[in-house]
Each structure stands twice: as structure tokens, then as C-alpha cells.
Amino acid sequence: MRLILLGPPGAGKGTQSERLVEAHSIVQLSTGDMLRAAVAAGTPVGLKAKDLMARGELVPDEVVVQIVADRIDEPDARNGFILDGFPRTLKQAEALEAMLEAKGLKLNQVIELSVDEEALLERVERRAREAAAAGKPTRSDDAPDVVRKRIADYQNVTAQLKPFYKQRGVYASVDGMAPIGTVTREIDGLLADARATAS
Incomplete structure (x- = not known):
């Protein structure tokens, strides 16, 4: 099961990802985490990313795609993955699609x-x-003005991705404001349909 979970900050992606990881024995792949792991491991692509980051440059798409490609070849990703970020x-x-296609996925x-x-x-x-109130530290990215900016940034992202994935027949939307259990059941229903279509 190979998934992408989209949604603005606070939509519940983290909660649903945890449930999917547990239910389907798949791995959640965060590009930020993978980038740091590749740098720490000193892989060829990690060293390339390290040099770029040391110069304060953005890591280009082809390097990020290569890091994703290397990561999904690892044994724990055999059952599938959720891409996060x-x-x-x-x-x-488009680069992700071409890379997966080259792997027959x-x-x-x-x-x-x-x-x-x-409501969000x-x-x-x-x-x-x-x-x-519970004496826990509050997240700096939970400030209303920060959240508004992150939602606006997200809308710019999804405006591009939604038509692309709709065209490929893999896009679906779930009401993220529904109770957690309801969202989980709706996602499970979509995945069951996707599995039935694939088989």
C-alpha cells in the first residue's frame, strides 16, 4: 500500500498516519527525517545534500527523489509507505511518479x-x-498567524497536486473535521476499494 496523505497543519495527518502504519505494517516516510538520516549515514546522496545544506542552498528535487528512492528500497518499506511532506x-x-514507474511501482x-x-x-x-493548561509547552507553529500562513502555503501546494492526482484516478478527499474514528473508517474504506481495483 503506497499512499500520500495531504492536508493542512492540524488536519490530523499525524494521527491518521500512526493508525495506518499500525494497521497495514507500512512505514511513514518524512522527507525531512530521511534527509537527516541520509546525511548522518554519509550515503553518496546524503553527502551531496550535506554540501548543499552547508552552503545554505535548498536541496534540489532530484536529490530528494533519490533519497526517497533509496529509502523505499529498504526491507521495512516492502509492504508500502505513507509519504509525508x-x-x-x-x-x-512528476519526478516521484517517474521514479516509482522505474521501480515498477x-x-x-x-x-x-x-x-x-x-474550524481548523x-x-x-x-x-x-x-x-x-496542562503545563505542557505550546508549539510555536500553533500561533494563529503562523497557522494561517501555513494553511495558505498548503493551499498553493494542493492546488497543483489535486488535478494531477485526480487525472490519474488516485485522488480522494475525506472530511478531516469528522471525529478521528470516522476519518479512520473512511480512509480504510478508500484503501479497501483501491486494493480491490488493483487486484
Whole structure:
């Protein structure tokens, strides 16, 4: 099962990813984590990324795609994976598709957790209040102005990716504002349909 989970900050991607990892024995792949691991391991592509980051340059798409390619070849990704934080642009989506195709693989599903922006802001503010009341540190990225910017950035991303994946017949949307269990059941239903179509 090879998935991409899309959704703005606070939509519940982390919660749903954890459940999917457990239910389907797949791995969650964060490009940030993979990049740091490749640098730490001193792999050829990791060394290339390290040099670029040391110069304060952005890591180009082909390096990120190579890091994803190397990571999905590892044994724990044999059952599949959830991509987190990638792709973010149409160019990255095309590069990911070409890389998977070269391996004889394709995405089973791209699921977007769609949310109401105002309700999402309320959810994030409530999370910050509850953390403060419990004496826990609040996340700096939970500040309302930061959240608004991150939602706007996300909308720019998904505006490019949605038509691309719809065209390929793998895009689906789930109401991310529904209770956690309901969202999980809807995702499971989509994945069951995707499996039935693939077999």
C-alpha cells in the first residue's frame, strides 16, 4: 500500500498516519527525517545534500527523489509507505511518479484530509490552550498567524497536486473535521476499494 496523505497543519495527518502504519505494517516516510538520516549515514546522496545544506542552498528535487528512492528500497518499506511532506510541487509529483514507474511501482491512493479553515484555526487554538493548561509547552507553529500562513502555503501546494492526482484516478478527499474514528473508517474504506481495483 503506497499512499500520500495531504492536508493542512492540524488536519490530523499525524494521527491518521500512526493508525495506518499500525494497521497495514507500512512505514511513514518524512522527507525531512530521511534527509537527516541520509546525511548522518554519509550515503553518496546524503553527502551531496550535506554540501548543499552547508552552503545554505535548498536541496534540489532530484536529490530528494533519490533519497526517497533509496529509502523505499529498504526491507521495512516492502509492504508500502505513507509519504509525508512530499511531493509539494507538480515537478516533484512528476519526478516521484517517474521514479516509482522505474521501480515498477505506483501510488495506490492520494488522500486529502479536507478541513474548514476557521474550524481548523479554532482546533489549533484549543490545542494550544489545553497544552498551556496542562503545563505542557505550546508549539510555536500553533500561533494563529503562523497557522494561517501555513494553511495558505498548503493551499498553493494542493492546488497543483489535486488535478494531477485526480487525472490519474488516485485522488480522494475525506472530511478531516469528522471525529478521528470516522476519518479512520473512511480512509480504510478508500484503501479497501483501491486494493480491490488493483487486484
